[in-house]
Amino acid sequence: MEDSDIPTEAPATGDEAVPSRRKMLALGAVGVSAALTIRPAFAQTAVSVMNCQIPVPDASAAGRYIDAAGKLVPPGTQGAFPGAARPFTGEEVKRAFRGQTLPGTSYNQSQAYLQYIRRLQAGQSGFTCFASIQMPR
Numbered sequence: 001m002e003d004s005d006i007p008t009e010a011p012a013t014g015d016e017a018v019p020s021r022r023k024m025l026a027l028g029a030v031g032v033s034a035a036l037t038i039r040p041a042f043a044q045t046a047v048s049v050m051n052c053q054i055p056v057p058d059a060s061a062a063g064r065y066i067d068a069a070g071k072l073v074p075p076g077t078q079g080a081f082p083g084a085a086r087p088f089t090g091e092e093v094k095r096a097f098r099g100q101t102l103p104g105t106s107y108n109q110s111q112a113y114l115q116y117i118r119r120l121q122a123g124q125s126g127f128t129c130f131a132s133i134q135m136p137r
């Protein structure tokens with residue numbers, strides 16, 4: 001051992017005592033068990049976020065069309081699209097935000113639906129799912 005490895009001061013006493021090796025190992029074990037307990041919860045949350053559903057439009061607006069700006073318009077409006085036949089999953093929407101089209105839609109229809117989803121507000125079906133996929137992990 002070199003001289004620089006030997007402490008030059010006497011260890012502190014009283015309240016400022018250096019924790020023993022045993023205490024440090026115990027603290028490390030507690031940290032590991034906490035991490036192992038929390039990690040499955042994050043995994044479960046990630047799975048539920050990817051399986052949540054976003055109806056386009058929500059049930060209160062069934063039968064309405066969606067224009068290119070994502071607004072609800074009366075059926076038959078020029079340039080607007082009928083609602084989706086089924087809700088989209090969080091995973092499908094997340095992929096669409098990254099550049100893919102929503103399943104079963106054309107590019108323009110997918111873009112209109114994504115605009116609708118971006119405009120969702122608290123209280124509307126699918127809002128919680130949309131908010132969940134926007135959160136960084």
